[in-house]
Amino acid sequence: MKIIAVTLCLSAGTTLLGQYMDIRINQLGYYPQAPKIAIVKQTQATSFSVLRLPDSTVVYNGNLTAVRYDTDSGDSIRWADFSGLTTEGRYCIRLSTGTTSFAFQISADILREVAYASLRSYYYQRCSYELTQPYAGIWSRKAGHPDTSVLYHSSTGRTGKGRSPLGWYDAGDYDKYTVNAGISVANLLQVYELFPDYFADSTVSISESGNGINDLLDEVRFELEWLATMQDTDGGVFHKVTTANFSGFIMPEADIADRYFIGKGTAATLDFAAMMAMAGRIYRPFDSVFANQCVNMARKAWQWAVKHPTVAFKNPADIHTGEYGDNSFGDEFLWAASELLI
Numbered sequence: 001m002k003i004i005a006v007t008l009c010l011s012a013g014t015t016l017l018g019q020y021m022d023i024r025i026n027q028l029g030y031y032p033q034a035p036k037i038a039i040v041k042q043t044q045a046t047s048f049s050v051l052r053l054p055d056s057t058v059v060y061n062g063n064l065t066a067v068r069y070d071t072d073s074g075d076s077i078r079w080a081d082f083s084g085l086t087t088e089g090r091y092c093i094r095l096s097t098g099t100t101s102f103a104f105q106i107s108a109d110i111l112r113e114v115a116y117a118s119l120r121s122y123y124y125q126r127c128s129y130e131l132t133q134p135y136a137g138i139w140s141r142k143a144g145h146p147d148t149s150v151l152y153h154s155s156t157g158r159t160g161k162g163r164s165p166l167g168w169y170d171a172g173d174y175d176k177y178t179v180n181a182g183i184s185v186a187n188l189l190q191v192y193e194l195f196p197d198y199f200a201d202s203t204v205s206i207s208e209s210g211n212g213i214n215d216l217l218d219e220v221r222f223e224l225e226w227l228a229t230m231q232d233t234d235g236g237v238f239h240k241v242t243t244a245n246f247s248g249f250i251m252p253e254a255d256i257a258d259r260y261f262i263g264k265g266t267a268a269t270l271d272f273a274a275m276m277a278m279a280g281r282i283y284r285p286f287d288s289v290f291a292n293q294c295v296n297m298a299r300k301a302w303q304w305a306v307k308h309p310t311v312a313f314k315n316p317a318d319i320h321t322g323e324y325g326d327n328s329f330g331d332e333f334l335w336a337a338s339e340l341l342i
């Protein structure tokens with residue numbers, strides 16, 4: 001009997017879920033002035049209402065579009081366009097068949113939490129850094145990869161060891177790549193330039209929250225401090241700091257294989273020049289000493305690239321981590337020159 005009761009509950013729940021899923025909404029919600037479209041799989045419905053929650057007052061009525069075929073999903077669907085509803089609040093959609101959607105929000109802050117979570121994702125990627133309460137929650141962990149004794153791989157033309165701590169792990173491994181840093185640092189610093197108050201101090205809950213400095217600038221600085229260690233004395237920039245092979249799925253502190261500075265290349269050097277030029281411009285009001293260092297490093301990198309304009313990075317035979325090769329440097333020259341000129 002128990003088994004039958006559980007089965008009935010599950011099937012009732014599945015049916016309900018199926019009905020909700022017949023109305024596909026943006027589960028994060030909608031900005032008040034943005035287009036608002038729900039996709040309706042229940043094509044026998046012809047009209048819809050939007051109900052304000054929790055009182056279920058109808059605040060908007062509309063007709064569904066004619067049935068159309070969605071080539072991406074392979075479904076026959078109708079659209080419910082409720083862009084005309086611009087009042088902030090919590091709502092659900094009800095079709096003429098009686099089916100209702102999951103609840104959703106209309107709010108001017110609708111993407112704020114996910115934006116903060118996105119920035120905090122870089123905090124979770126910190127190398128040489130222990131993640132602690134209250135910032136890391138269930139993802140608290142020990143520090144890994146101090147990178148205070150990194151070997152110069154023969155591809156660098158140097159011998160011995162150097163320091164390369166801090167920075168963010170790459171997306172799927174514990175290695176650190178200069179060219180990959182380029183896209184993250186550039187996008188984040190551009191967000192700061194466009195919306196300087198969005199990630200104000202203490203918005204994101206990282207260990208530098210409360211220090212009086214914008215939390216985005218704090219997080220990017222963690223990457224820039226690592227990047228500064230990647231420039232060789234001649235101005236050229238190493239392509240990456242990695243182990244010889246990927247570590248596999250182990251905790252950071254368990255990956256104790258030797259780490260190497262590897263290669264130099266035109267792409268890494270120009271990306272570095274661009275990032276440091278941006279940093280010199282953006283951090284100047286808060287730390288002019290650091291800003292001057294960034295500009296000097298950027299210029300030195302640019303000069304190296306002008307003298308070595310076609311050095312394409314290739315993985316040495318004994319290195320099997322991400323290559324991120326590039327044979328075309330026009331885009332990197334354009335980016336670095338632009339940032340240095342601003």
Ligand SMILES: [Ca+2]
Nearest residue numbers: 208209213215
């Ligand atoms: Ca801060």
Ligand SMILES: [Ca+2]
Nearest residue numbers: 326328329331
């Ligand atoms: Ca390129």
